[in-house]
Structure formats: structure tokens, C-alpha cells
Amino acid sequence: MNLDSLLPNLGEWLRGTGPESDVVVSTRIRLARNLVNYPFTNRATHHQKAEIAGRAKEALVKADLPYKLDYLDISGLSPLDRQFLVERQLISRELAAVLDGPRGVALDGKESVSVMVNEEDHLRLQVLRSGFSLDEAWQDIDRVDDALEARMTYAFHQQFGYLTACPTNVGTGMRASVMLHLPALGLTKQIDKVFRALQKINLAVRGLHGEGSRAFGDLYQISNQVTLGKSEPKILNEIREVLQTILQYERQARAALVKERKQAEQDRVARAIGTLGSATMITSEETMELLSAVRLGIHLNLIDDLPATTVNQLFIHTQAAHLQKLMGQPLDGEERNAARAKYLRSKLRELGSHQR
Amino acid sequence: MKCQFCDNPATVHVNKYVKASKKMRELHLCEGCARKHNLIPDQPTPHVDLKALLGLLIGPSQAGPGTVADTAALTCPACGLKYGEFRAEGRLGCPGDYDAFKAALEPLLERIHRSQTHAGKAPRTARRAADLADLRRRLAAAVAVEKYEDAARLRDLIRQKEASDEPR
Numbered sequence: 293m294n295l296d297s298l299l300p301n302l303g304e305w306l307r308g309t310g311p312e313s314d315v316v317v318s319t320r321i322r323l324a325r326n327l328v329n330y331p332f333t334n335r336a337t338h339h340q341k342a343e344i345a346g347r348a349k350e351a352l353v354k355a356d357l358p359y360k361l362d363y364l365d366i367s368g369l370s371p372l373d374r375q376f377l378v379e380r381q382l383i384s385r386e387l388a389a390v391l392d393g394p395r396g397v398a399l400d401g402k403e404s405v406s407v408m409v410n411e412e413d414h415l416r417l418q419v420l421r422s423g424f425s426l427d428e429a430w431q432d433i434d435r436v437d438d439a440l441e442a443r444m445t446y447a448f449h450q451q452f453g454y455l456t457a458c459p460t461n462v463g464t465g466m467r468a469s470v471m472l473h474l475p476a477l478g479l480t481k482q483i484d485k486v487f488r489a490l491q492k493i494n495l496a497v498r499g500l501h502g503e504g505s506r507a508f509g510d511l512y513q514i515s516n517q518v519t520l521g522k523s524e525p526k527i528l529n530e531i532r533e534v535l536q537t538i539l540q541y542e543r544q545a546r547a548a549l550v551k552e553r554k555q556a557e558q559d560r561v562a563r564a565i566g567t568l569g570s571a572t573m574i575t576s577e578e579t580m581e582l583l584s585a586v587r588l589g590i591h592l593n594l595i596d597d598l599p600a601t602t603v604n605q606l607f608i609h610t611q612a613a614h615l616q617k618l619m620g621q622p623l624d625g626e627e628r629n630a631a632r633a634k635y636l637r638s639k640l641r642e643l644g645s646h647q648r
Numbered sequence: 649m650k651c652q653f654c655d656n657p658a659t660v661h662v663n664k665y666v667k668a669s670k671k672m673r674e675l676h677l678c679e680g681c682a683r684k685h686n687l688i689p690d691q692p693t694p695h696v697d698l699k700a701l702l703g704l705l706i707g708p709s710q711a712g713p714g715t716v717a718d719t720a721a722l723t724c725p726a727c728g729l730k731y732g733e734f735r736a737e738g739r740l741g742c743p744g745d746y747d748a749f750k751a752a753l754e755p756l757l758e759r760i761h762r763s764q765t766h767a768g769k770a771p772r773t774a775r776r777a778a779d780l781a782d783l784r785r786r787l788a789a790a791v792a793v794e795k796y797e798d799a800a801r802l803r804d805l806i807r808q809k810e811a812s813d814e815p816r
Contacts, residue, residue: 326743328743330742331727331741331742332739332740332741332742332743334737334739334741335727335729335741335742412739434769437769438772441771441772442772445771445773446771447743448770448771448774449743449746449747449766450774450778451764451765451766452746452757452764452765452766453766453768453770454766455743455746456740457739457740458738458739458740459740459753459756459757459760460760462746462757462766463761463763463766463767463768464766464768464769466768518760518761518762518763519761520757520760520761520763520764520765520766521761521762521763521764521765521766521767522763522767522768523767523768523769524768524769526767526768
């Protein structure tokens with residue numbers, strides 16, 4: 293698989309469609325699985341990791357699924373390609389840069405399914421869907437799980453369920469998360485209230501890139517903490533219920549913005565587009581903050597000549613590894629900021645000329 | 649202006665409508681006192697530091713003197729990991745640890761998940777084994793109370809299941 297072929301695509305999670313896509317960017321479910329008769333990855337020898345990777349690769353490539361999975365050996369990828377996969381949410385930062393030894397990832401062509409091999413657990417299955425679609429994501433990942441289980445024996449315990457390297461994942465091994473764009477709750481300073489309520493009911497809130505990352509561009513991930521003692525449908529239902537409330541809050545806050553300070557919002561959005569289209573140096577953080585304003589402007593109908601998918605495209609293409617692939621050369625921090633600004637200028641000019 | 653609760657400079661100013669007296673009340677506090685009274689949130693974006701949380705959870709518990717030292721020496725016969733090492737690193741060594749450390753892990757799982765028993769999906773082979781065990785239990789119970797018709801029906805079910813679900 294040539295990774296550069298993915299570059300022009302948006303990937304499943306950035307299609308910008310799907311249910312509730314005005315607020316919910318994407319849905320992700322992951323399952324942690326381990327093979328019997330091997331130590332967990334952190335205690336496995338190089339030889340054992342190679343064996344696990346070999347067995348996993350065989351099962352993944354031959355899996356009885358309606359689509360084909362391609363297996364990539366991480367150690368065979370350049371640091372840039374690895375970062376590229378991290379930015380596309382297909383592998384973790386740990387698999388890319390922290391862990392060593394034989395490890396890999398299997399991907400489908402739509403970038404909806406990915407299976408990491410020899411991450412913290414032997415297998416980390418993941419399904420990404422655009423918008424809010426927990427049921428579809430669960431059906432997809434359940435099927436991948438069944439197909440792999442038919443070719444490998446998982447470590448499963450009658451009492452504790454699927455066994456994992458960290459006891460925080462044992463049981464279902466499932467972490468379901470939804471990525472939300474909550475600019476209006478941020479603007480109206482209600483976001484902390486929402487988070488406090490979530491933590492009371494054992495749901496975690498994180499930034500874009502998972503554990504410990506800051507929430508840039510008003511993007512937040514909400515996920516379940518508990519994996520033991522509740523069935524998968526029950527956990528998904530709990531997230532669904534909470535999400536309905538958050539959706540309602542965000543939409544109310546958006547409606548209030550339009551009602552009470554439409555002119556000011558219009559100005560903020562126009563200035564954001566202005567800065568994106570004329571800056572000569574811009575960081576990825578500032579780009580994300582400005583794109584957040586533009587995205588909100590689109591959903592509030594304050595601008596009508598920019599489709600939401602364009603915002604997603606600018607969002608992914610301005611991240612470090614994507615930018616360097618687009619420019620066809622490695623760039624250091626300063627050069628990246630200049631290249632990012634140049635890319636944004638040309639893209640927005642291109643769009644402007646299409647409209648007129 | 650000084651904080652109304654201590655002598656620090658007041659940096660948080662609140663206008664609060666008091667329903668009982670139907671009056672606006674002004675509050676002037678320092679940041680520390682405002683936090684203490686839950687007027688401002690602790691952190692704008694709360695992050696859960698999983699490692700710290702786990703450390704807190706698996707650290708010495710109030711289970712009583714002696715137990716910590718006892719569990720720390722527990723060793724997994726399969727991978728050689730000691731429970732004390734797990735406590736330091738936060739990661740288990742192999743699937744066998746769950747049986748080797750069962751006594752220590754159960755209270756830990758209770759604290760993390762408020763549960764000690766899995767509910768939900770199981771691999772096909774485990775589902776079949778659990779179903780068969782359940783049927784056999786019911787068969788033994790039926791025989792014990794001399795309900796032979798039920799027993800015959802259960803025996804047929806077991807045979808059927810054993811034959812049909814053979815691993816391919």
C-alpha cells in the first residue's frame with residue numbers, strides 16, 4: 293500500500309457527513325484483544341513479538357470480511373509516514389514513536405477500519421465512522437472481531453472477560469468515543485459545566501489526540517471509562533443518552549449566539565477567513581482555532597460559499613506530516629508555519645475564484 | 649479590595665441574586681476562596697491522568713496492615729511478574745496474571761469499574777463452553793429432583809450443542 297495514495301482522500305472520519313454532523317465529527321470504537329499463551333506486549337521478547345505479529349498478519353490478511361485489509365510493518369515506515377498515520381487517527385502516537393520491536397497496522401481502503409498489532413495489547417481493533425453512529429461502528433467492529441477470532445485464540449476469562457495488559461481495559465476491552473465540535477458551549481463559557489456533569493457519570497473528556505492532549509479548535513472526545521460489568525450495548529446506550537443532552541446544549545447555545553449577537557459572530561467568522569486567507573505564517577494551533585470559527589459559521593449559515601468538507605480538508609492537510617507530504621519535502625517548525633500559510637492562501641483563493 | 653473571607657486581594661467578583669431577600673448581593677473573593685466555595689472551576693479542561701489515577705487506585709489501600717506486603721510478593725507462575733512490580737508499572741505481564749493476582753485484582757477492579765465480573769461479548773468457544781456448563785448444571789439438578797422428562801430434554805440439547813458447535 294502506498295500511503296501517498298491516501299493524501300487526497302479525507303478518510304472516513306473527516307467526510308463531514310453522517311448523523312448529527314453539525315456537532316458530532318466522528319464516532320470511534322476500539323477493542324483491546326490479546327492472544328493466549330503469550331506475555332502481553334510490554335513483557336514479550338523480540339522473538340515473541342515477531343511471532344505474534346506474524347500470526348496477526350496472517351489472520352488479518354485472510355480475514356473473512358467484505359473488504360480487504362492491508363498490513364503495514366511500522367518499522368518499515370519512515371517517521372513522516374508514521375506521523376501521517378497518526379494525524380489520520382489510524383495509529384497511536386505510542387505505536388508510531390514510543391514502542392519498538394515488530395509491530396504493525398492493518399487498514400481497509402476506506403480508512404474506516406484499522407487494527408494495530410503489538411501496541412499496549414497484542415491487537416487494538418478500531419472502527420471510525422463519520423458523524424454520530426455508534427450502532428454502525430459497533431456492528432462493523434463486532435464483525436472484524438468475529439473474523440479475527442475465527443483464526444486466533446483470544447485470552448478470555450470466564451469471570452474477567454477479555455484480558456488486557458492494563459486492568460482499566462479488562463472485560464469488554466471496549467472504548468467508544470465520539471468527537472464533538474463544541475464552539476458555542478466554549479464561547480458561552482458553559483463547557484466546564486458539561487464536563488463536570490460527564491465526569492460524575494464516569495465518562496472521560498479528552499482533546500483531539502486522546503489522553504493528555506489539549507482541546508484545540510473546540511474539538512473534544514467523550515468516551516466510556518468502565519469496561520467491566522456492563523455489556524457493550526449498555527455502555528453504548530449510556531454514551532448515546534449523554535450525547536443527546538450535550539447536542540441539545542450546544543444547539544441551544546448556537547441558537548442563542550445567532551439571536552443575540554449575529555453581527556458579532558459574522559464578524560468573527562469573516563475575520564477568521566480573512567486571517568486564514570492572508571497570513572504568511574501560521575501555527576497549526578491557530579489554524580485549528582480559526583477553522584473552528586469557520587466551521588461554526590457554516591453550521592450557523594453565516595457563510596454559504598464554503599462546504600464543511602473543505603474545512604475538514606484544510607484541517608487535515610495543515611497538520612505537520614500532511615503538509616510535508618503535500619510540499620514534497622521535510623520542513624522544520626518555521627518553514628512549516630510559512631508553508632501552512634501558503635497552502636491556506638492558495639486553497640482559499642482557489643475556492644474564492646470558483647464562487648465568482 | 650480585600651477578599652471577604654481572608655486578607656488576600658480579591659480577584660473574583662460575583663453578583664448574586666438572593667431570592668429570599670430579592671436583592672443583588674456582591675461577593676468579592678480571592679482565587680483560593682472562590683475555588684473553595686466552588687465558584688470557579690479547578691481546571692478549564694479537565695484531563696484524567698490515567699497513570700496517576702491508576703497509581704492512586706493500586707497504591708496501598710486501607711485494607712488493613714499486612715495485606716499490602718502479602719499481595720506485593722504474589723508471583724505469576726507463567727510470566728514471573730510480581731504483584732509489586734505491576735503496582736509500580738501499572739501493566740500486567742501476561743493473561744495468567746489475572747488468576748495469579750486474583751485476590752489482589754478483585755478489589756482493584758471493584759474500585760476502577762465498580763464490578764468484578766464481565767458482562768457482554770464472549771468468543772464463540774467461550775460462549776459454547778459456558779452454555780454447555782449451564783445445561784449440564786440444569787441436567788444434574790433435574791436428575792436430582794427426579795424430573796426425568798426435563799432431564800431427557802436437556803440431555804438432547806447438550807448432545808445437539810456438542811455436535812453442532814464443533815469448531816470448524
